[in-house]
Amino acid sequence: MRQESIRRIISICLLALLVAVFSLTSSYFLAPKNVYAFLRDASVTGILAVGVTFVIITAGIDLSTGALTALSAMIMANFLFYLPDVPVPVVCLMSILIGILGGLLNGFVVTRLKLPDFIATLATQGIFRGLTMLFAIRESGRIRNQVIKNKAFLAFSGKISSGLFYVTIAFIVMVIVGQLLLKKTRVGVYTYATGSNRKSADLSGIRTDGIKQFAFGLSGFCCGLASIFLLARTGAATVELGTGLEFDVIAAVVVGGCAFSGGRGDVVGSMIGALFMSILTNGIYKYNLGSEYHVIIKGVVIIIMVLFDAVYQRYFRSRLHSSGRKALKGKAVAQ
Amino acid sequence: MSDQVLLRAENIHKSFSGVQVLKGVNLEIRSGEVHALMGENGAGKSTLIKIIMGVYPKDEGTIWIQGKQAEINSRSDAQRLGLAVIYQELSLIPTLTVMQNILLGQETRRCGLLDSKTMTRRVLELMERFDLYLDPGEVVENLSIAQQQTVEILKSLTVDAPLIIMDEPTASLSASESERLFDIINRLRDKGVGILYITHRLEEVRLLADRLTVLRDGENVAVVEKKDYDPQKIIRMMIGKDIATSADRVAMHRPGGPVGLSVRGLTRRGVFENVSFDAHHGEILGIGGLVGSGRTEVLRTIFGADRADAGEITLDGEKIGGTVAGNIKKGFGLIPEDRRGQGFIPLQSIRKNIALTNYDLLSNALGIVNSGRESRMCDDAISNLAVRPNIPSMPVINLSGGNQQKVVVGKWMARDLRVLLVDEPTAGIDVGVKEAIYQILEGLAAKGVIVIVVSSDLQELLRVSTRILVMRKGRIFREFNEGFITQEDVLAAASGIDNSREADHE
């Protein structure tokens, strides 16, 4: 536990430091309106990060989340445009269903066709993006970004009276559910086991392929859920919706402490990562710096965190080794 | 309780591609006993264990578990029947906690959620019952190897009437950790657990075992009760001759050639200490010792693959540095034990593998490979070493173990070699090819190359070496450089019976 707790404390401290710096330099930063704004900005990435956390803990990767979110959104836009009588909850369910199916397709390609996760989800990214274009709403052959007029659906972009956005509430719920699933259920323990030592997990009777399938399915579910809020906020489903979103998600998960080698990290960590990235973005814009600085800082932050984790891991391992060696040395002296 | 037979295996036969490995072996383990299984490398111990654990199917024979005939076809079958193996290499999930590892696959749930209270209680009960205490919430990767072993043992105790098979469990433990393990084993025995203990260390057998089964060449030699225990007799049983005849005695020689490689005070903290020896031109110096005695690490350090903490190495008076590339240039070569993982590039052809260490000879100043010379080098190596099939473009992974080893040898043969370090030259190689490899090594020595061979196979060690050093617990413990010696002598030195040189009371 110790190692992971220290990592958690460090990421919380980094988050606190970031908040402190921005609130000292900008009086507006901690104004409730701004707080709700950066919470909202963190939410879509954060919801996706919950699913991707599971995938990365199994030592996998999911590059298709942005495209799958776009596909779900496009399917909903079709329903809302062509079949306005379908009740909104059904439309939302359709979106989630599409998400789960997409996730299961990823899982199928990885576990049955035995493609490496990276290639598999790169390929399905192309497929989902292509299907999004296929379903794009057209007028006389040209894609038209149809603005959604359904009030009931657009309400998803709203907020409760205190100013907290619905999407943030969904994010919090997903974090709680995800963390419970990961820490308090069998599936969660098996997820760690699969990523940490797949062979031993197999030998302990765990169906590791099933676990990977589940992780991808969950990631797909999160895409479906996130797309509802994303579509409601943008008001129109474009074919470019969510481009590059998968990288923001991966950034959040990595900053939150998930290791690419698998078996490490959790949902709360990824939530901190998502908050960190959105606060960083929010703060950078307050300095009137352009988007170019944003991408540079984002990249530098990921590299620093990856290097930090590498050095930190090595330090912990060498400490264990040296304590083992000391024991041996003590024995040699005793002789 | 104590006389209940946990496992009985009768008349077990097994052959691999026509070679009989087990020829009607019997084994009986009662609950509440520590049963030692001994035998030389290749006696069939590991095959027997794998059959019991359902890794290999048996050709013939029956296995009874608690009086019931059992068909064990997979490891999960074995697990259900209460059988568990603790290998030298641990199979835990490093990032999960002690509790999660112990109960992996048998979690308690309430309303779909894990009931961690009940689970902790189960683990604590288990720990209390067997007197093995660990923090259930600690993450396994933070534990020492001995503590991780304890977790594995606890994991195997979750079933009723368990039988635990321990395969050389002390190989990677320090002395104090080993003592703690013996303590645990004694406690388990008192609680009625059956333990099959595989080891080469006679000392441990004396301390622990209630009974002892000795295997030789796939056959039972004897079952020895504790009261009849006599180390000298057991060594003789393992080796197979009652009285060593002159044919089994191999002459050792004081080296005739000039000193070539000189190692002084070589130390790698926690692995080996103060290793000093000279190796002479034209001799094959054997290094014997048990697994974990530091032999492999000494070879790797001389080669420059590991860093030495102290000590000096000279070759013909010239100081040797610590980089692999530099040492290769000076004429060193290493044939590692883990052939598949460290010896060759699996998907690359025979030609590329042989050429890999020799590009300084095969390329011009611009780094362009002379493919004609590359082909010739490969053809020479293939014909000199009789690699089969003799297709230079064949990926090495598709060759048999013996031919893979020939390729690994081949990449050093093409050079102006001065020192060849060989770790387990014939591990996993057919008997037919073994002799060919020995002859290659002897041929090199005859040319003046210093050959240093590490081997756990005593027969092999005596067969190839002209002089033998025995390592024990990270130190050079004995040297055999004159007169006639037998496998018995080496084994006695390695397993610590022979205390003539060191007052070591363990």
Add this chain to the structure above:
Amino acid sequence: MNKMNRSQFVKRFQKPLILLGVMLVMVILQPRIFPTFNNMLSILYAVSIYGTMICGMIYAVLLGGIDLSVGPVAALSGAVTVLTIIGMGKTGTSVVVGIVLGLLAGAAVGLVNGLIISYFDVPAFLITLSTQSIINGVAQLTTGNHTIAAMEPPSFTFIGSGRLLGVPVPIYIMGIMMLLTYIILNKTVFGQRVYAVGGNRQAAALSGVAVRRVSTVCYVLSSLMAALSGIVLASMNQQAIAKAATGYENDVLTAIVVGGTSLAGGEGSIQGALFGALLVGVLNNGMRLMGVPSTYHTLVKGVIIICAVATDVYAKNKNSGLQRSMFGRPFRRGDSKGALKS
């Protein structure tokens, strides 16, 4: 023996046969347009930019790594070259200086990538993903988020838009780079070491290969080729913008994996990658000729990747019985350390 040779034959010529098959289908579907010389040239022209990038990224992939930063590196180098040329008054010398500076900018990025990945043992995916983001920002800063026109001097525009003997210059550049990469991978010591490190890091280290140095050089080469293609691209479009080559890394990767190079490293060839690129190029061209909008190309590419890699994986499992990690992680945590002093 005979049987093995036959299967080796099929294995060796599988990719060209598939390519020929696809081309044959295109000829049948579009007999008038597809098989013309000009159409062939336009296919090659379309793949020439990322074909040049392949010549760099293949090193990273053969190592068992990846380089996702090639797109922004190309954009940055194009911008550096164009800005230098404009700044120096659009003379002939300025073109040479500009190209050299552009290539150096790319190589510098590669050096950073390579040093971090090789000496800290961290996943190449994450590091190059980060540098992708960083270099994208740097490219935006360099261009000031403007489109910088580069209509002259003719010695510069010739690189991307000129023709030699009726064939566009970028095709020559791709061809030369492919040939050069073929020679490096197959005829030089360095090439052998790349395969050795990718195939078995520990064995390579114990054979005296400086694993980290080789791996660093591979990432430098990857960025260098990306820089070259970025310069060609800027000359082709006669402008430099920060988004010039966004997403190219996906096309490059597609070509490499469709060409049979394993992401686990140690296996694959530049010829294979060329066929992968041509296959995607022919399919794109064919779909365009048949009036399929270009927006569907991603869909087709995704399906091609899955089919190609799945058959590769299937064939490998069946033929060699080699237990390889199918998860692109030949070196799990800690494994790579054993052979080296850490």
